[in-house]
Amino acid sequence: MEFWKPLLLFAAGVVSGWINVMAGGGSIISVPVMVFLGLPGPVANGTNRIGIIAQNVMAVWGFFRKGFSDFKLSASLAACASLGAFFGANAGVRLEGAWFERTLAMIMIGVLIISMTGFGQKRVSPEDKPKNLLLGHLLFVGAGFWGGFIQIGVGLIQLPILNRVMGLDLVRANMHKVFIALVFSFVSLAVFAAQVEIEWELGLALGLGYALGGWLGAHSAVSRGEGLIRKVFYLALVAMAVKLLFF
Numbered sequence: 529m530e531f532w533k534p535l536l537l538f539a540a541g542v543v544s545g546w547i548n549v550m551a552g553g554g555s556i557i558s559v560p561v562m563v564f565l566g567l568p569g570p571v572a573n574g575t576n577r578i579g580i581i582a583q584n585v586m587a588v589w590g591f592f593r594k595g596f597s598d599f600k601l602s603a604s605l606a607a608c609a610s611l612g613a614f615f616g617a618n619a620g621v622r623l624e625g626a627w628f629e630r631t632l633a634m635i636m637i638g639v640l641i642i643s644m645t646g647f648g649q650k651r652v653s654p655e656d657k658p659k660n661l662l663l664g665h666l667l668f669v670g671a672g673f674w675g676g677f678i679q680i681g682v683g684l685i686q687l688p689i690l691n692r693v694m695g696l697d698l699v700r701a702n703m704h705k706v707f708i709a710l711v712f713s714f715v716s717l718a719v720f721a722a723q724v725e726i727e728w729e730l731g732l733a734l735g736l737g738y739a740l741g742g743w744l745g746a747h748s749a750v751s752r753g754e755g756l757i758r759k760v761f762y763l764a765l766v767a768m769a770v771k772l773l774f775f
Contacts, residue, residue, distance in 0.1 A: 541737020549745025552683020574720030590746025609672030616676025
C-alpha cells in the first residue's frame with residue numbers, strides 16, 4: 529500500500545469527524561476520498577463505518593467528560609435507529625456505480641433544500657425537558673434507515689428531530705446524536721462486513737483520524753456552544769452544494 533493513502537484518509541477522517549460531531553455531513557469528504565482511491569461504492573460505504581464508530585466513541589467520551597450525558601434516552605433512541613439501520617444497510621450494500629453517484633447528488637440537493645427552509649432548528653433552553661418522545665422514537669427508525677443505507681448526511685437528519693421535534697438544545701442534541709450513531713453504526717458495519725470486502729487497513733487509518741476529529745468536535749461543541757455549531761452546520765451544507773455543482 530502506498531504510504532500516502534493512509535495519510536490522506538487520516539487527514540480526511542480528522543476533518544470529517546469534527547464536522548460530523550459539530551453538525552453532520554462529514555462523510556461527504558471521507559467517502560468520496562475512498563472512491564478516489566479506487567474503492568467500489570459499497571466497499572467505501574462500509575469501510576467508512578469504521579471511522580464513524582471511532583469518531584463517536586471519542587465524541588461520547590468527550591461529552592461525558594464535560595458533564596453531558598443522558599444514556600437512558602440515548603439508548604432508547606439508538607435501539608429504534610438500529611432497527612432502521614439493519615434494513616438500510618441491507619439496501620445500501622447493493623448501491624454501486626452510477627446509482628451510488630446519483631444518490632450522493634440527491635443527498636446534497638435534499639440537504640441544500642433543508643438549508644433553505646431553516647434547517648429544522650430552533651432556539652430552546654438547555655433546561656427544557658424532551659417532548660414528543662413517541663414521535664421522536666418513530667422518526668429515528670427512519671433516520672437509522674438512512675444511516676445504515678449510506679450514512680452521509682444522517683447527522684443533518686438527526687439534529688432537526690432532536691431539536692425541532694423533541695425540543696432539545698443543540699449541544700444536548702449533539703450529545704444524543706453521537707451516541708445514537710455509535711450504536712447503529714455497529715449494526716451497519718456488521719451487515720456490510722457480511723456481504724462486501726471491508727478495507728480494514730484503510731479503515732483503521734480513517735478511524736484514527738475520525739477519533740481525533742470526534743474528540744475535537746465534542747470539546748468544540750461544549751466550549752463554543754450553539755453559535756459555533758450553527759456556523760459549522762451552514763459551512764457543511766455549503767460544502768455539499770459546491771461538491772454537487774462543481775465536482
